[in-house]
Amino acid sequence: MSEIKENCGVFGIYSNGDVVKRIHLALHFLQHRGQQYCGIATSNKNKIIIQSHKGSVDPTFTREDFETLQGNFGIGHVSLNDRQPMTLHSKLGDFAICFNGNIANAGDLIPQFKKRGYSFWLDSQVELLAKIIAQEESFVEGIEAINKTIEGSYCILILTPDGIFAARDKFGFKPLILGNNGKDYAVASESRALQNLDMEIERDVKPGEIVFIDGTGFKTLKHLPEKRTAHCAFEWAYTASVDSVIDGVSVDKARNNMGAMLARKDKGKLEADIVAPVPNSGIGHAEGYHLESGIPLKSVFLLDRYGDRSYTQATQGERDSMAKKKLSVLREAVKGKRIVICDDSIVRGTQIREKVKELKKAGAKEVHVRIAVPPLMHPCRYGIATKDYDELIARKMSVEGICKYIEADSLRYNTLKDLFEAIGKGPNEMCLYCWDGKTVEEKQKKITEPVNRA
Ligand code: SF4
Numbered sequence: 001m002s003e004i005k006e007n008c009g010v011f012g013i014y015s016n017g018d019v020v021k022r023i024h025l026a027l028h029f030l031q032h033r034g035q036q037y038c039g040i041a042t043s044n045k046n047k048i049i050i051q052s053h054k055g056s057v058d059p060t061f062t063r064e065d066f067e068t069l070q071g072n073f074g075i076g077h078v079s080l081n082d083r084q085p086m087t088l089h090s091k092l093g094d095f096a097i098c099f100n101g102n103i104a105n106a107g108d109l110i111p112q113f114k115k116r117g118y119s120f121w122l123d124s125q126v127e128l129l130a131k132i133i134a135q136e137e138s139f140v141e142g143i144e145a146i147n148k149t150i151e152g153s154y155c156i157l158i159l160t161p162d163g164i165f166a167a168r169d170k171f172g173f174k175p176l177i178l179g180n181n182g183k184d185y186a187v188a189s190e191s192r193a194l195q196n197l198d199m200e201i202e203r204d205v206k207p208g209e210i211v212f213i214d215g216t217g218f219k220t221l222k223h224l225p226e227k228r229t230a231h232c233a234f235e236w237a238y239t240a241s242v243d244s245v246i247d248g249v250s251v252d253k254a255r256n257n258m259g260a261m262l263a264r265k266d267k268g269k270l271e272a273d274i275v276a277p278v279p280n281s282g283i284g285h286a287e288g289y290h291l292e293s294g295i296p297l298k299s300v301f302l303l304d305r306y307g308d309r310s311y312t313q314a315t316q317g318e319r320d321s322m323a324k325k326k327l328s329v330l331r332e333a334v335k336g337k338r339i340v341i342c343d344d345s346i347v348r349g350t351q352i353r354e355k356v357k358e359l360k361k362a363g364a365k366e367v368h369v370r371i372a373v374p375p376l377m378h379p380c381r382y383g384i385a386t387k388d389y390d391e392l393i394a395r396k397m398s399v400e401g402i403c404k405y406i407e408a409d410s411l412r413y414n415t416l417k418d419l420f421e422a423i424g425k426g427p428n429e430m431c432l433y434c435w436d437g438k439t440v441e442e443k444q445k446k447i448t449e450p451v452n453r454a
Pocket of ligand 1: 173231232380382431432435
């Protein structure tokens with residue numbers, strides 16, 4: 001029931017088989033990263049062909065699309081924001097590009113490019129990336145120019161007639177992983193897309209690495225590493241699929257660990273009859289809580305399979321009402337019970353409040369809320385669709401205040417230290433902007449600035 005959504009997912013492949021079917025299937029397995037738009041581009045005999053749609057992958061691609069899109073190379077995209085891939089006819093030749101991330105300084109860079117005579121069609125971030133690349137002498141130099149110019153996060157795929165360039169930003173905010181089956185070579189936002197195409201995982205694309213993919217496999221063209229990384233902690237807490245492995249850490253395991261941390265804090269202090277997830281976002285956390293505490297794991301909400309559209313409603317009221325339809329209480333399971341419910345995060349607090357109320361109305365004796373990540377203090381600047389500052393409840397209330405507002409019997413969050421332990425990565429490896437409001441660029445400056453000993 002998280003109010004947080006990832007913006008997009010990317011996939012690229014070289015194959016002698018049916019490239020379009022493979023991309024289509026991979027996008028299906030990345031759909032949780034963006035449901036509003038989807039698109040595929042292929043390269044066939046020096047010609048780039050694109051088909052994109054509004055809506056999700058399965059219902060929108062037609063038989064004609066499959067017939068039109070041909071070739072041995074292709075890239076695909078699912079998105080919450082815009083249609084990608086896009087093409088550009090440039091001095092480097094024709095190419096298609098798509099990306100996952102957020103260019104935080106796009107609002108400054110686009111007007112600068114316009115002043116220099118560049119025209120934009122939609123003022124979109126992917127257009128900006130395409131224009132930065134096209135002004136350079138090669139694709140590698142173009143990606144290096146992006147690396148120097150932009151603030152923010154990106155995993156870029158560039159489709160050319162000769163192969164695919166895949167690049168991950170220097171801090172590695174978003175996941176990007178390589179896989180193959182000995183004949184096909186692919187790159188994806190998450191490992192589940194590769195596994196479900198029966199591919200073996202090769203490795204993660206390193207932060208700052210530019211990889212070229214063609215019929216011979218993967219070739220590192222450049223590596224522009226930084227002193228630190230800034231992997232998005234939310235990938236493990238919520239956004240990535242539970243069957244994915246990101247930068248060597250299983251999402252399932254990390255979520256179980258987060259739940260176990262919460263259970264340890266309650267040890268000897270809280271007695272409960274059942275522990276339950278808020279589906280789907282709290283499932284891994286609730287499992288971890290149950291395994292650590294021994295308290296029976298039991299569903300208390302039924303997820304309505306036809307109601308999972310809460311983010312696409314126009315107003316907040318409509319979204320809340322859709323969220324209400326999405327989960328219904330299993331009344332017999334909660335009557336007279338002391339319940340611990342686990343979720344990934346609290347943004348505005350209205351949805352969890354509604355759920356606590358419903359559980360109590362259904363006869364729950366006590367409802368204790370346990371949240372996997374610390375209170376959110378800043379909206380994401382690197383590509384996750386979180387809310388504005390004034391919507392974050394933790395900016396307005398203390399934990400006690402939030403507990404009272406959501407009408408829970410108790411409320412507890414994990415700390416940042418717990419997150420480090422649960423994920424197995426330290427403060428210099430993860431993005432913590434949601435919590436400390438410090439950009440990775442600021443933190444990086446501190447690492448690289450010489451110490452003033454005067
Ligand atoms: S600001 Fe938060 S959601 Fe955004 S990348 Fe950083 S940790 Fe992830």
